[in-house]
Amino acid sequence: MTEPTNEPTPNISEYQLGESVGYLISRVKSTLSNLITQRSMAELGITSQQGSILFMVASGKCLLAAELAREYGIDASAVTRLIDRLEKRGLLTRVRSNEDRRVVRLALTPEGHAIAARMPGIFNGVLDNLLNGFTPEEVGFLKSMLRRVLVNSGEQTGLTRDAASHPDSKS
Structure with missing residues (x-):
């Protein structure tokens, strides 16, 4: 040993x-x-x-x-x-x-x-604190990238490749 x-x-x-x-x-x-x-x-x-x-x-x-x-x-x-x-x-x-x-x-x-x-x-309260200083565009971009990761994983997320590219609200 x-x-x-x-x-x-x-x-x-x-x-x-x-x-x-x-x-x-x-x-x-x-x-x-x-x-x-x-x-x-x-x-x-x-x-x-x-x-x-x-x-x-x-x-x-x-x-x-x-x-x-x-x-x-x-x-x-x-x-x-x-x-x-x-x-x-x-x-x-x-x-x-x-x-x-x-x-x-x-x-x-x-x-x-x-x-x-x-x-x-x-x-939303916790996310608002964590995303403090992010612009709405940056939050939208972050969400878009995370959605793309989920789509790429092949998981049944209810997301399509098209939906993964649309930014929306902060949380």
């Missing part, structure tokens, strides 16, 4: 982490999530992920656990645990379909709807 070493391998020591687009996107996502969680915990007593799930259900984008798993890139068991927590808090319920008993839709309770309605304000 070889002794562990603290010497970085040459390829690793030469890699400029701060210049990696993937690293920067990951750090921005982590920072955004942490800031939203700080604010949503203080104001609503929920995490950013819980608030985001409530918002996705309220908007109609994700009404099934499988849709949430795809949207967030997490496994079904993690989504089930998140849904269990939200259901235990009385923020959403599972509703079995009358047409197909195998299908279980998610529905918000009145309290869940109230929280979901407050999430865009939290999202």
